[in-house]
Amino acid sequence: MAQIPDVRSLAGILLPLARERGATIATAESCTGGLIAAAITDEAGSSAIFDRGFVTYSNIAKQDMLGVREQTLTEHGAVSERVAAEMAEGALMRSKATLAVSVTGIAGPGGSDNKPEGRVWFGLACQGTVHTEMLEFGPLGRAGVRAATRDHALRLLIAALDQRLP
Structure with a gap:
């Protein structure tokens, strides 16, 4: 997938593509704390494609708001x-969206040998299918990891709408 550096460009690409496909989007964010939802809603007209965002920073919030199982955690x-x-x-289940993206990771500073700073898991749910992937951004610093995560999540949404993801 081509790298597009400007987040406004990413959200600007996402909005008309989602509108054209009749898609609506929900976000489930942990390490980004709402940056993905903010990037989408910064675009004029985003209400046509953005349903809602869940900021679930704590494990309890993940369970209460998204139904993540305690056993999984x-x-x-x-x-x-x-x-x-x-x-x-x-x-996806707790919204009216047709496509949902999730992020959970270690923004830093710090981390561990098992889960180093910059490791982020992404989820993408649509019509009964879930695509997951993990990226190691490395120790970019907290703001750097969060920005890279936001941008990659937007790229995942674009790729899904462009049918470049399973």
């Missing part, structure tokens, strides 16, 4: 493929 941890998948599925 206990067995895999909040920064995991399974949690990203359950977050995306939960956002």
Whole structure:
């Protein structure tokens, strides 16, 4: 996928593409704290394609708002493929959206050997399917990891709408 550096360009690409496809979007965000939803809603006309955003920073919020199972959090941890998948599925089920993206990761500073700073899991849910992927952004600093995560989530939404994702 071509790298588009400007977040306004990404959201500007997403909006007409979602409108053309008749798609509506929900976000489920942990490490980004609402940056993805903010990027989308910064675009005029976003109300036509954006349904809602869930900021679920704590594990309790992930459970209460998105239905992430306590067992999943206990067995895999909040920064995991399974949690990203359950977050995306939960956002889709608890909204009127046709497409949901989720992010959970270690923005930093710090991390561990098992879960280093810059590791982020992404989930994308649509029509009964869930796509997950993990990226290692590395120690870009908190703001850098959060911005890179936001941008990649927008690219995932664009790719899904452009039918470049399963």
